[in-house]
Amino acid sequence: QKEVEQNSGPLSVPEGAIASLNCTYSDRGSQSFFWYRQYSGKSPELIMFIYSNGDKEDGRFTAQLNKASQYVSLLIRDSQPSDSATYLCAVNNAGNMLTFGGGTRLMVKP
Amino acid sequence: GAVVSQHPSRVICKSGTSVKIECRSLDFQATTMFWYRQFPKQSLMLMATSNEGSKATYEQGVEKDKFLINHASLTLSTLTVTSAHPEDSSFYICSASGEGATGANVLTFGAGSRLTVL
Numbered sequence: 001q002k003e004v005e006q007n008s009g010p011l012s013v014p015e016g017a018i019a020s021l022n023c024t025y026s027d028r029g030s031q032s033f034f035w036y037r038q039y040s041g042k043s044p045e046l047i048m049f050i051y052s053n054g055d056k057e058d059g060r061f062t063a064q065l066n067k068a069s070q071y072v073s074l075l076i077r078d079s080q081p082s083d084s085a086t087y088l089c090a091v092n093n094a095g096n097m098l099t100f101g102g103g104t105r106l107m108v109k110p
Numbered sequence: 111g112a113v114v115s116q117h118p119s120r121v122i123c124k125s126g127t128s129v130k131i132e133c134r135s136l137d138f139q140a141t142t143m144f145w146y147r148q149f150p151k152q153s154l155m156l157m158a159t160s161n162e163g164s165k166a167t168y169e170q171g172v173e174k175d176k177f178l179i180n181h182a183s184l185t186l187s188t189l190t191v192t193s194a195h196p197e198d199s200s201f202y203i204c205s206a207s208g209e210g211a212t213g214a215n216v217l218t219f220g221a222g223s224r225l226t227v228l
Contacts, residue, residue, distance in 0.1 A: 015151070034216070036219075041201075041224075042221070042222065043116075043201075043219040043220060043221050043222040044154070044203075044219050045219070046216055049135045066117055078119070088153065088154070090217075097144070097156070097159065098144075098156075098205075099156075100151065100153050100154045102153040103153050
């Protein structure tokens, strides 16, 4: 079983819709959770991080964390074609070492 | 915010030669840097953890004699791919831990280096 799992997609949503990206992790001791966006041929860039159960909002992005169920999600409201990318979920286990999921490819269609 | 500079961004070399990639933390000191490799359409794979002033810690399956890592200062780590072969062609990305805009300790990535071995 992989430590961090994501549906590879592609997830296709129409422009203006809400995109919902999900991630599950296996280590119950994980403390911090990150969402990175990676455009093709580029390195990942941090979108959001979350430490506490519940929701954390930043602009059009909302991260949701449920430690009891061991999942973290990312909602993108009013999706734009420029949001089309691969979204990587990462979990911090210890010593700032991140374990990445395989990524979900999001396609926002105009 | 934390900025990590990585270069070269692209390098093409002949089989059997060695290639050095540099990773610098520009506005913070990074005691730990990480090196990842990413093959097309695959996720990031951690290669090694680079600690300033000590030997790097390599992940299982990564040849330490082939991928030489040096972290001589708090702002610079280098990855040298020795005797490169076509199967080493990949996207190599470094990252470092630094204080983000919110004060939280987050990992920031360099722009990546695309290595093509002919």
